Amino acid sequence: MKTSIELNRIRFFSYHGVAEQERRVGNDYEVSLRVDYPLERAMESDSLCDTLDYAALYALVAAEMSVPSQLLEHVAGRIWRAISGRFPCV
Template identity: 55%
Template sequence: MRISQSYIILREVRFHAFHGVMPQERKVGADFTVSLRVGVDLSLPAESDDVADTLNYATLYEVVKQQMEIPSQLLEHVAGRIGKAVMDTFPQVTGVDVTLTKLNPPMGADCAGASVELHLINDKTKV
């Protein structure tokens, strides 16, 4: 057996944060979700059953949490920072898909949220 692609995934992690263009958004905050799909070779931990051989998803969460605590105007900026921080923290990562959603955005529409999605490639790894 050979693993052709593998990922660590965090789905819809919820945060209350202070991102937005409007002053009120930066003052009272809003609810957000972050989903990540992190490309990383998981063939060794699939065999070894040793946590030291994998990318620890609790540490991955802490990286995302730190970036969500820094206020920004644009979701695009926050998502880009999250992707960069993941690759800086885990150099073995080959790529990151980041989806950042603002729940109940202030745009006068009844919707589940407004999102940005970035697909980032770590050009420091061999893909």
């Protein structure tokens, strides 16, 4: 059995972009995220260790959004790698 956690329309101010002005001035960004994961272990254990912690997901996204990048695709890849590393069950 699978379930998902969604973080919708999280807002950040970051310094991403190819143009020098984008990186210098910064811009507002909005991130939405859905992560599917197996539910069985958490149903049995009642432990946060066996589920996805949405506060930790938010912290991972915030950390990656704070690192300037030229491409948003690169930021998205870093977010996915951070989530996969922290929560291997996804």
